[in-house]
Amino acid sequence: MRCPKCGADDTRVIDSRMQETSNAIKRRRECRSCGYRFATFERCEDPIEVIKSDGTTQPFDRNKLLVGLMRATSKRDIDLATLNNLIDGIEQELRTKPFKSITSHDIGDMVLKRLEALDKVAYIRFASVYRDFKDIDEFVDELAKLR
Structure with a gap:
């Protein structure tokens, strides 16, 4: 080293x-x-493949996930250790599954489930990018689900 x-x-x-x-x-x-x-x-080098929405695959990248979470939690009272713990939980859940490929959609759902419990504003921020809301009605529908 x-x-x-x-x-x-x-x-x-x-x-x-x-x-x-x-x-x-x-x-x-x-x-x-x-x-x-x-x-x-x-860290254990046991690669997990992420299947993107366009059908391509790439290795799971915790740093890419961390950047997305940092954007969603910007100016919120959530520290980096909490975000790393959230990603650790997702990574641990992925490693316990019998398959080594997962869709980006499934990872997004795992993130949203954890963000909903952690911070509702961060949840909506992440969901707006992840679910690619097309109009205000989709946004309002997602807010209604949170209430």
Whole structure:
């Protein structure tokens, strides 16, 4: 592992811990050259394919999902750790399924289910992009479902 401060390749692991909510290991490391300490995360590399609405496939990308959630929760009182926990829950649910392909529609539904419990405004923001509302009536219908 390369040191983020000085770029040296010689680092050592100080501590390793399993993350409680995800399939990841957090490692505390120290650079042997400059003494800088930093953390790294290792995640299971078990690819999940996402089938997009146009029929193409791509690997599941938690960062892409995080960006969408950050947009939906912008200026809301929701911290990054909460969003990461939400994504961890989705990823964990996906890994327990017997198949390794899932539609983007199914992932969107999983996100909406969790956002509805977390924050109604973020839910509507995410739904407006995910469901691609065509007019105000569709938007009003979705609001009515929340009430």
